[in-house]
Amino acid sequence: xxxxxxxxxxxxxxxxxxxxxxxxxxxxxxxxxxxxxxxxxxxxxxxxxxxxxxxxxxxxxxxxxxxxxxxxxxxxxxxxxxxxxxxxxxxxxxxxxxxxxxxxxxxxxxxxxxxxxxxxxxxxxxxxxxxxxxxxxxxxxxxxxxxxxxxxxxxxxxxxxxxxxxxxxxxxxxxxxxxxxxxxxxxxxxxxxxxxxxxxxxxxxxxxxxxxxxxxxxxxxxx
Numbered sequence: 001x002x003x004x005x006x007x008x009x010x011x012x013x014x015x016x017x018x019x020x021x022x023x024x025x026x027x028x029x030x031x032x033x034x035x036x037x038x039x040x041x042x043x044x045x046x047x048x049x050x051x052x053x054x055x056x057x058x059x060x061x062x063x064x065x066x067x068x069x070x071x072x073x074x075x076x077x078x079x080x081x082x083x084x085x086x087x088x089x090x091x092x093x094x095x096x097x098x099x100x101x102x103x104x105x106x107x108x109x110x111x112x113x114x115x116x117x118x119x120x121x122x123x124x125x126x127x128x129x130x131x132x133x134x135x136x137x138x139x140x141x142x143x144x145x146x147x148x149x150x151x152x153x154x155x156x157x158x159x160x161x162x163x164x165x166x167x168x169x170x171x172x173x174x175x176x177x178x179x180x181x182x183x184x185x186x187x188x189x190x191x192x193x194x195x196x197x198x199x200x201x202x203x204x205x206x207x208x209x210x211x212x213x214x215x216x217x218x219x220x221x222x223x
Contacts, residue, residue: 020055023049028069033114078109085100110189116178120174141167
């Protein structure tokens with residue numbers, strides 16, 4: 001039996017490595033959410049995770065790699081939740097699809113406010129982490145644009161609102177969820193989901209109408 005296959009206390013070496021990696025990600029998430037990441041050290045993180053320092057480098061090349069992993073793991077969880085929220089509703093009205101996705105994302109970020117703070121920009125981070133976070137938000141915006149093109153007519157796709165509206169939606173939704181997760185917005189989870197859904201649908205209707213009017217141009221006064 002190889003070293004990788006040997007078990008200790010019932011767990012394989014691979015399982016123990018994943019557990020140590022998870023512990024470091026969790027500790028890093030706390031440090032980032034509480035705005036202590038700029039002063040974080042490998043030694044201090046390992047101490048908090050109750051791990052020997054050598055175990056850090058079995059999973060990460062350095063602190064930037066760990067910060068990237070933290071943000072990527074939250075983003076992947078949010079994306080998976082959003083897809084899982086609306087895909088079962090593809091045969092339902094767009095409003096129900098939107099509500100399903102929003103509810104799933106709110107649950108992920110509301111259950112652990114640290115994730116909202118780190119992913120949505122509630123705390124400052126290193127330049128590397130900021131770039132990663134910006135890329136993640138851009139990816140979410142691109143996904144929303146792609147989805148919008150499957151549910152709207154050609155008029156919106158040909159207008160600049162096809163790009164600006166999703167960016168506005170993602171930014172506004174992120175700030176709203178961040179405020180709620182941080183305790184600055186005193187509404188229930190269900191009300192939050194309903195309010196965001198209503199705002200999404202209002203913007204969708206108005207943006208589509210404005211795009212159509214821009215394409216058709218000014219009309220003559222019948223009087």
